[in-house]
Amino acid sequence: MKLLKLKPSVGLLSIPYSLIFIFFFFIPLILTFIISFWDYNEYSIIPDFIFENYSYIFKDCLNFEKDMCVTFKTYLSTFIFCFITWFFTLIIGFFVAYFLAFYVNSITWQIVLFLLCTIPFWTSNVIRMISWIPLLGRNGLVNDFLLSTGLVDAPQEWLLYSGFSIVLAFVHLYTLFMIVPIFNSMMRIDKSIIEAAYDNGANGLQILWNVIIPLCKPGIVIGSIFVITVVMGDFITIGIMGGQQIPSIGKIIYVEMSYLQLPAAAANAVILLALTLLIIWIMTKMIDIRKEL
């Protein structure tokens, strides 16, 4: 803030981005919110102010005698995927970042190893997904191996088009989103702090737990926000890896949009956004990112 007062040019510099943000993010978001209260028919959306789009989403949800309603079921499954993916990307991402930051000393090697981490992004989404079939499929490599070693006597079907394959694809893709911010936090840690801890008699584990992890918190939170927001809104990975049989909120929104049920899709999007913001809000309550940065 002090900078702003000293140099008005900094304020000017922020104008282009602010404009982009307002026109291409803020205004569409407001429109989505408004349209979620509109009515619609087969081929057009009709300005109105109705709650039908929202009430339909939660129809039967408070009737506990019946099965859980579609909306709750879908969110529950999305939350579970979110949590498992977050957990694994965090653990793997943290240790990869740790290795890159503290064990690889040359910048060249750090860059080379970083590039290796981006390999999953080198091919298109669809090709990548289809490539899992020869690996995990009924006649795939993994099943061939299991059968030939006699570990199982029938092909394992849960390897593909299942919750397992969805989590595998997510972790494989999004661990990078954890590595980058955590690595960034680790590089800012003053090496002398670690030396001081060591000199005071802390062992490796204590240094990790009491020094490095607390100082990496901003990176962890930023990485977590990336992973959680991406998984919450995903429908392509869940669709393809789940054999289109496992629900996701993103898929429901997508189907509604392709049938021009835009207000219904908008209502679902508003709820998804609210829930995602809530999760992020809770996380930022736990750690004040602004202060830590």
Add this chain to the structure above:
Amino acid sequence: MNKSLTRRNMLKTSTAAIGAVAGAGLLKGFPAIHAADAPVIRYLGTAVNMGDAVQKKLFDDTGIKVKFIVKTTDEVVKTIFTQPNSFDIVDSEYFSMPKLVPSGNLLGMDTKRIKEWDNVTSAFTKGEVAGKKIGDQGTAPKKVMYLKGAKSKEFASEPTQYVTLIPTVYNADTLGIRPDLIKRPISSWAELLNPEFKGKASILNIPSIGIMDAAMVVEAMGEYKYPDKGNMTKEEIDLTMKIFTEAKKAGQFRAFWSDFNESVNLMASGEVVIQSMWSPAITAVRTKGIPCVYQPLKEGYRAWAAGFGLPSTTKGRQADICYEFINWYLSGWVGAYLNRQGYYSAVIPTAKKYMKAYEWDYWMMGKPATADIMSPEGKKLASKGEVRDGGSYEARMGAVACWNATMDENKYMVRKWNEMIAS
């Protein structure tokens, strides 16, 4: 993008200029179409049956270039609603017409400008094949073919001069199977939910088409007889979805598919042995050397039909170019190209002229091949002596039971379909 925009602007200006001059009587008799610049048509559609060969032949014959805007079936409909000026011609399916026509975004097509109109197959115009009525449950083309006028938003029950789409291609769809993995004859839609194929079945996840396959299965199982599969009541939708939800929970389906390539992969890899499938997907599996049959079933086929429409803003030179393109499309070369892929051309006599006698006998007459049958890309589809799955045109199209449909309860159906996916 930019380039074509300027080209379009140029087209407009030059058309206006030519119009002004022609109005003065100076250019009378000159073919204005090729005068200015190579005409370009922005073609909106799924383009599953428009290979490079078609574009090249089109340019050689007419000088018209095509710029594709490739989208999925559902997205094509969405684009007509939301961006009606983003294309010059649309390749759409008849089942979308009950949704599209009331919007007024499509132009009534003038049949007087179509040279081969009188030769368009009776499956479209009368709902008959070889003089016999075929199944018309669902959105059969004849129900949504005629309009009351060029700008009308209402369907006419009797033939008129104006139609919604100029028909191009159609087919009778059924289940695809892997005979080498099933090892016994399959003859009914009910087999899709047979527990024998638990974890090895699939259905497509496009609600408006999937629901029709589902209905064929429910009827074949003897669970229910629909008065009209193509226009279910809410109760009928509930019943259909209940049966499929139970099967899904019991693990009947390996996967659902929504992309053409997914269905090919599921079948070729052996993940699935029986599923809803489209004709070119069968071809794609077969050209990999893997046996795959488009199995005729005793309950009949689910048919679909597509055609060309123009946006309601089309006029003048652009309309001329589009009609020229459509007339070329129906003049036989493309018809033969479509027939060789296992589809049917809307104008059969012209297509016949471009097919060799043994090809015609195999694809249309259901006779054993007297030579190896090649795909349009030159890959082998069937060996000498083989017979086409389902046999002749009359046997296949004559056994149509229903058509892809848009129901009155479409909104409800889509919601219920989503619930099945979520269950």
